[in-house]
Amino acid sequence: MHHEITTSIDIAASPETVWSILTDLERFSEWNPFVVESSGTVAVGEKLVNRLQPPGGKAMTFKPKVTAVEPGKVFEWLGRLGLPGLFDGRHRFEIERTDTGSRFIHSESFKGILVRVFKRSLDASTVEGFNLMNAALKERAETAA
Numbered sequence: 001m002h003h004e005i006t007t008s009i010d011i012a013a014s015p016e017t018v019w020s021i022l023t024d025l026e027r028f029s030e031w032n033p034f035v036v037e038s039s040g041t042v043a044v045g046e047k048l049v050n051r052l053q054p055p056g057g058k059a060m061t062f063k064p065k066v067t068a069v070e071p072g073k074v075f076e077w078l079g080r081l082g083l084p085g086l087f088d089g090r091h092r093f094e095i096e097r098t099d100t101g102s103r104f105i106h107s108e109s110f111k112g113i114l115v116r117v118f119k120r121s122l123d124a125s126t127v128e129g130f131n132l133m134n135a136a137l138k139e140r141a142e143t144a145a
Contacts, residue, residue, distance in 0.1 A: 001115040005127050006107040009134040013145035015095045015102045019072045021140055022093055031140045034129035044069055048077060054125040055132065064091065087114040101145070104137060106130045 011018055021031075025038035025048070032038075033053070040048035046066045053059045064079035067090065074094055081087035087110065094105040108130075110122065 001111070001113065003110045003115050003119055003122060004107065005110075005122060005130065006105065007127060007130040007134055008103055008105045009131075009138050010098060010100065010103050011138045011141050012101040013141035015072045015097050017145050018095050018102045018104060018137065018141045019075075021137060021144065022075060022095075031136050032133055033136055034133035040066075042066060042069055042075060050079075053129075054121075055128045057121070057125055064089075068092070081112075081114065085112050087112040087118065102141075104134060106134055 021027075023042045025040060025042065028035055028038045034055075035050050036053045036059070037051035038048060040046055044066055047063050048066060049061065049063055051059055051061050062079045062081075064077035066076070067078045068074050068076035072095060074092070076090065076092040079089045079091065090109045090111075092105075092107045092109070094107075096103040096105065108126070110118075115122075
């Protein structure tokens with residue numbers, strides 16, 4: 001089973017400003033209501049330690065592997081629940097330059113046999129968490145700009 005969610009928001013700040021906030025993992029706890037803690041190195045192959053707080057759900061810690069980094073443009077990780085193929089999530093952040101600043105695209109592609117079980121929650125609380133994070137990133141970047 002495969003399922004994908006995508007959200008986006010326009011931000012009146014440069015891609016460089018958005019990128020600097022997005023990749024300053026140690027400061028997530030100051031502004032991010034969805035990924036409330038993060039640590040590690042933003043480099044392909046590195047493991048992160050993330051604490052996720054879905055709206056209305058209980059917090060969980062997971063250790064995804066960074067799979068893509070294009071400074072100022074793309075940051076992506078792959079997280080797994082248990083064994084590969086059970087419930088895998090490829091979480092992706094993209095930043096595009098616009099006439100007024102940036103467009104932030106926040107998505108995740110889910111694969112595995114448990115996706116069907118979690119689909120309703122993904123479409124509700126996970127999308128809500130993405131939107132909360134997007135809005136908080138927008139506020140922080142526009143304040144910094």
